[in-house]
Amino acid sequence: MTRPVLEVRDLAVEFDTENGRVRAVNNVSFSVNAGEVVGLVGESGCGKTVTGLSLLGLVPSPPGEVVNGEILLDGHDLLKLNEVGMRKIRGGEVSMIFQEPMTALNPVLTVGYQMTEVLRLHKSLSKRQARNAAIEMLGIVGIPVPSKRIDEYPHEMSGGMRQRVMIAMALSCGPKLLIADEPTTALDVTTQAQVLDEIVRLQHQFEMAVILITHDLGVVAQTCQRALVMYCGELVEAAPIDSLFASPRHPYTQGLIRSIPRIREHKIDRLPVIEGMVPDIAALPEGCHFADRCNRVQADCHERSPVLTPSAEAGAVACWHPLEPQHD
Amino acid sequence: MAAVPETIVFVAAPPRQGLWSKAFHKFCRDRAGLVGLWVVLLYAIVALGVWLGFWAGDWADVTGPKWGPVSAQHWFGTNLIGQDIFARALYSTRTAFELGLVVAVLSTFVGAVFGAFAGFFSGGWIDELVLWFMGVIDSIPFYLLVAAIAFSLGDSPYAMYIAMIATFWVGTSRLVRGEVIKLKEFEFVEAAHAIGLSELAIIFRHILPNTFHILLVQATITFVAAIKSEVILSFLGIGIQDGMSWGLMIAESTIEVLAGFFNNFIAASLLMFGLVMAFNMFSDALQDALDPRSVR
Numbered sequence: 363m364t365r366p367v368l369e370v371r372d373l374a375v376e377f378d379t380e381n382g383r384v385r386a387v388n389n390v391s392f393s394v395n396a397g398e399v400v401g402l403v404g405e406s407g408c409g410k411t412v413t414g415l416s417l418l419g420l421v422p423s424p425p426g427e428v429v430n431g432e433i434l435l436d437g438h439d440l441l442k443l444n445e446v447g448m449r450k451i452r453g454g455e456v457s458m459i460f461q462e463p464m465t466a467l468n469p470v471l472t473v474g475y476q477m478t479e480v481l482r483l484h485k486s487l488s489k490r491q492a493r494n495a496a497i498e499m500l501g502i503v504g505i506p507v508p509s510k511r512i513d514e515y516p517h518e519m520s521g522g523m524r525q526r527v528m529i530a531m532a533l534s535c536g537p538k539l540l541i542a543d544e545p546t547t548a549l550d551v552t553t554q555a556q557v558l559d560e561i562v563r564l565q566h567q568f569e570m571a572v573i574l575i576t577h578d579l580g581v582v583a584q585t586c587q588r589a590l591v592m593y594c595g596e597l598v599e600a601a602p603i604d605s606l607f608a609s610p611r612h613p614y615t616q617g618l619i620r621s622i623p624r625i626r627e628h629k630i631d632r633l634p635v636i637e638g639m640v641p642d643i644a645a646l647p648e649g650c651h652f653a654d655r656c657n658r659v660q661a662d663c664h665e666r667s668p669v670l671t672p673s674a675e676a677g678a679v680a681c682w683h684p685l686e687p688q689h690d
Numbered sequence: 691m692a693a694v695p696e697t698i699v700f701v702a703a704p705p706r707q708g709l710w711s712k713a714f715h716k717f718c719r720d721r722a723g724l725v726g727l728w729v730v731l732l733y734a735i736v737a738l739g740v741w742l743g744f745w746a747g748d749w750a751d752v753t754g755p756k757w758g759p760v761s762a763q764h765w766f767g768t769n770l771i772g773q774d775i776f777a778r779a780l781y782s783t784r785t786a787f788e789l790g791l792v793v794a795v796l797s798t799f800v801g802a803v804f805g806a807f808a809g810f811f812s813g814g815w816i817d818e819l820v821l822w823f824m825g826v827i828d829s830i831p832f833y834l835l836v837a838a839i840a841f842s843l844g845d846s847p848y849a850m851y852i853a854m855i856a857t858f859w860v861g862t863s864r865l866v867r868g869e870v871i872k873l874k875e876f877e878f879v880e881a882a883h884a885i886g887l888s889e890l891a892i893i894f895r896h897i898l899p900n901t902f903h904i905l906l907v908q909a910t911i912t913f914v915a916a917i918k919s920e921v922i923l924s925f926l927g928i929g930i931q932d933g934m935s936w937g938l939m940i941a942e943s944t945i946e947v948l949a950g951f952f953n954n955f956i957a958a959s960l961l962m963f964g965l966v967m968a969f970n971m972f973s974d975a976l977q978d979a980l981d982p983r984s985v986r
């Protein structure tokens with residue numbers, strides 16, 4: 363049994379907003395094993411980014427605050443670290459890549475400057491050593507002629523190149539855990555596939571754990587071993603990819619799977635989208651938050667909130683009336 | 691898709707350029723700005739020559755008769771005690787550059803640092819403090835402030851410098867603060883946090899370099915403001931304390947003008963006017979070239 367690199371227990375994050383205090387992440391528990399790629403999926407606004415940021419202690423504060431939970435990296439609680447301790451973790455043991463490769467690199471600094479900065483911060487390297495390490499890393503992520511491109515400014519590179527630079531930066535200090543927040547959403551489809559392949563390849567090469575945040579279950583299917591489905595700040599289902607797609611247990615997961623575009627069928631037919639609106643997290647309904655959109659809803663769903671409960675198939679689901687597991 | 695003809699006329703893809711190279715090209719197309727720059731450089735050479743002792747070393751010597759006329763020896767004539775007006779006007783160019791550069795550099799630096807801190811921690815106590823401080827300085831009349839500083843420093847030659855820096859940083863600081871408030875929401879700032887940089891490193895290494903275009907324009911504006919204020923302050927007797935300046939020449943000329951002798955006044959005014967004009971032209975062109983809205 364592989365030991366988890368990361369264990370999150372009962373994480374809760376709140377924000378002060380005009381409509382009062384809202385809980386953007388509630389009661390989230392999961393773990394990630396070494397060498398595993400875990401997908402965190404859900405519709406926009408469900409709390410994926412906030413979850414990712416809280417792992418690095420980067421929840422903007424104010425207005426945000428981690429109000430509960432433990433974040434254990436190799437058994438050590440990150441929430442107990444002070445700012446200086448946390449800075450050593452960021453970019454070193456845990457790194458993060460962001461959605462917008464166009465804006466995530468500083469426009470007035472060269473790629474080389476930005477890359478050597480991380481390396482020199484976390485490893486005691488000389489300028490020359492850091493530069494060589496940066497060039498090597500750029501080569502590893504598939505940037506041609508890295509010794510030349512290292513001196514370029516971000517605007518001289520394409521979106522895909524920049525995202526590769528971001529990945530190179532994130533991996534340069536050999537992190538145990540990489541958090542990739544919608545790393546390919548801003549890219550065109552071809553580049554998207556290349557960058558995802560790259561992440562998977564590097565994940566093998568560096569034997570690190572990856573949390574891949576995305577709103578796109580298609581991306582999860584392509585890259586992850588396990589998925590966590592999030593809705594309104596809570597995990598509603600967690601399962602290995604195969605069983606998740608073959609036999610989703612939560613009605614929300616089923617809805618998400620049905621709405622993945624099927625390109626192979628040549629023409630994209632009107633996708634069955636999940637009916638109804640995501641409730642405002644400032645005014646969540648009693649009971650199951652999905653009840654207003656659920657096709658399996660029953661009277662008791664409105665009364666008691668379902669909690670994530672392990673099921674027989676190595677997964678877990680938060681639903682009073684889950685779909686039956688399919689065996690075939 | 692329509693068939694593509696075999697011979698394709700290659701339309702060059704718009705070159706990807708940064709703000710600076712675009713700004714440079716734009717600036718080079720601006721006639722007035724270029725003329726301004728050349729004139730400023732000419733003045734700078736004059737100032738440098740004075741500084742190196744090539745010319746105008748005899749500005750304080752009595753070399754001719756009282757109120758001597760324009761001649762081959764005294765190009766602009768002599769003043770009421772027989773000193774060469776041309777030499778004094780040249781020497782004053784050095785004074786103007788010294789003042790302009792020191793005040794522009796230091797007040798831009800102070801404005802950048804305070805503005806960056808206020809903007810980065812906007813809404814917090816640092817911001818409140820800086821805003822309050824800027825409000826206080828804005829509410830003190832400039833000439834009163836100079837007089838107060840001159841008085842409290844016991845007529846130190848630095849009083850005017852200090853007063854100008856203490857006043858001029860505010861404008862720069864407000865602009866930088868606004869820009870930093872915008873910049874800190876950019877993803878690259880979050881990314882900088884995510885690699886473990888300290889807030890100081892993020893402010894100085896990642897955010898401030900992005901305000902450099904503002905700082906450059908502000909420095910040129912401050913340079914001109916310093917030279918213009920010097921005239922009035924020197925005229926009031928709280929400006930340049932030793933040495934010579936256009937302001938002091940104009941102050942000196944008040945007696946002469948009553949006697950119908952204008953050389954001193956005209957020489958100082960013209961030279962100052964020329965530099966201020968040229969610098970304004972340069973500054974305007976720079977501003978246009980660096981304006982991100984017009985670059986795009």
Ligand SMILES: Nc1ncnc2c1ncn2[C@@H]1O[C@H](COP(=O)(O)OP(=O)(O)O)[C@@H](O)[C@H]1O
Nearest residue numbers: 377386405406407408409410411412413422425
């Ligand atoms: N800076 C913030 N201020 C206030 N509320 C925030 C902030 N960031 C996130 N939230 C709240 O957290 C919720 C989840 O946001 P986020 O994690 O970004 O969603 P996503 O799943 O799309 O990444 C949002 O709906 C919003 O209500």
Ligand code: SF4
Nearest residue numbers: 650653656663681682
């Ligand atoms: S608990 Fe009820 S309402 Fe919620 S998802 Fe399950 S069946 Fe639907």
Ligand SMILES: [Mg+2]
Nearest residue numbers: 407410411544
């Ligand atoms: Mg997000």
